[in-house]
Amino acid sequence: DIADLTIDTYAEFLNTIEDKKMGEYLRDLAENVGLDIEEIVRRVVDQTLQKSFDNNTMGNVRFTIETNDEDKQKISALEWLCFSEEQRIDLLLTSNSLSRAFILNGKINGVKEIHDMLDSRVPTFINDIRNMLPLASAQITHGYHEYIYFQKYIDTDKGYTKWIKYQQKKPKEVKIDESNEFLYSDDILRSTAEKKYNDKMGTWNLKNQDIMEPLIKQFYDLLISGWMIDDSQIEDFDRSQQLIEIRNVTIPKVVHMLHSLLTGAERYRESFELVNLIASEDYQLYLCFSPEDIKSFLKLVRKSAINVLKL
Numbered sequence: 001d002i003a004d005l006t007i008d009t010y011a012e013f014l015n016t017i018e019d020k021k022m023g024e025y026l027r028d029l030a031e032n033v034g035l036d037i038e039e040i041v042r043r044v045v046d047q048t049l050q051k052s053f054d055n056n057t058m059g060n061v062r063f064t065i066e067t068n069d070e071d072k073q074k075i076s077a078l079e080w081l082c083f084s085e086e087q088r089i090d091l092l093l094t095s096n097s098l099s100r101a102f103i104l105n106g107k108i109n110g111v112k113e114i115h116d117m118l119d120s121r122v123p124t125f126i127n128d129i130r131n132m133l134p135l136a137s138a139q140i141t142h143g144y145h146e147y148i149y150f151q152k153y154i155d156t157d158k159g160y161t162k163w164i165k166y167q168q169k170k171p172k173e174v175k176i177d178e179s180n181e182f183l184y185s186d187d188i189l190r191s192t193a194e195k196k197y198n199d200k201m202g203t204w205n206l207k208n209q210d211i212m213e214p215l216i217k218q219f220y221d222l223l224i225s226g227w228m229i230d231d232s233q234i235e236d237f238d239r240s241q242q243l244i245e246i247r248n249v250t251i252p253k254v255v256h257m258l259h260s261l262l263t264g265a266e267r268y269r270e271s272f273e274l275v276n277l278i279a280s281e282d283y284q285l286y287l288c289f290s291p292e293d294i295k296s297f298l299k300l301v302r303k304s305a306i307n308v309l310k311l
Contacts (some may be wrong), residue, residue, distance in 0.1 A: 007036060011043035020079060027083060038087060041080045045094060048077035065106040067113060074098055075113050082121045088128050091118075092143045099150050100242045104249065112154050142230050146243075149228050153250065156222055159215040160257050166211055167264070171200040212265055219258040223251070224283055251288035252297065259300050268311065272304035 010030055017023045031037040051070060067075075078098065081091040095114050102110030118125050129144050136144075228243045228250075255274060262271035278285045278297070289297065 007040050007043060010035060011040050011047060014040065014044045014080070015047055023080070024083060027080070038084065038090075041083075041087065042090065044080050045077045049074055049094070049098060067102075067107055067110045071102070071107065071110050072113070075110065075117055078114065078117065079121060082118075085128065088122075088125065089132075089140055089143075091122075091125070092129055092140070092147060096143055096146045096150070097239075100239075100246060103150075103246055104242065108154070108157055111150055112158075115151060115154060139236075145230075146228070152218075152222055152225075152227065153254075156215070156218045156254070156257075159211070159218060160261070163208075163211050163215060163261065163264075166208060169204065170208075171197060171204055173197060209265075212261060216258065216261050216265070219254060219261065222254060223258070223277065223285060227251075248288045248290070251285055252290075252293040255285070255297060256300065259297075259304070263304065263307070268304050268307035272301060272308055274304075275301050 014023060014026060017026060027037060027041065030040060051074070075098070078091065078095055081087045081094060095118065099111045099114055102108070102114075122128075126144075126147065129140070129147070133141055133144060228247050230240070230243065255278065259271050259274055262268075262274070275297075277283065278289070286294075
């Protein structure tokens, strides 16, 4: 088929173009001469995304593997779907598919980069999809919810990273060198140093609370909201299996992070009671835990129990 050959040839040509402005010009040029530009763009994206990932490592505690050049090419390929409003649904489903692949390969930063790119390139993207929902198919509705689920996880992960970094700014307690009579013989100097430290700690504690409280709520919301669970069946077995795998690899890590937050806030009893949340039949989070995950979580629970006994 000559038309199909033309589409394949032009798609391969566009795949060599790195400058986005030139790419947009060549896309418009093809559309102006009557080529099926939506199909061309679809094949450009497919040619890039069909490259497999180097590894699949679900054991990374906080998804610490950075994106490489090939990953960035895949993210960049999505930009071909950003030009036309007619391809918003294709953009939604393809970005979700790539996000699933990233998160199952321990590359949460890849998901962040996808969402950052879409926010920059198509600021109205998610609103465009939301406006379609009243008349949308189940596939589009579930695609929209999946995108929001990814955004929810990105937000909690960013918040947790911000909290971890803020812990490093905790004021260091003033250590008085009792042997230095010249420096600390005067009680006024000692009192001034202690007051300065207490003032700094007071300010730090207030900001720490401002960071922690909404973040803890975000974590609970993610755990009890049916994150990455479809509310009805779609005939897409591969996607359904991927969503189950994503819950299995993510939920235990989210629980670990929440436990860390609660113990950091000295809410030891609440951190101990996470075991009830995991065991609850209402949420069935225990289904996401492997035997190794359970073993690791019980170690955390034991530490919480010891801290509760010390209260």
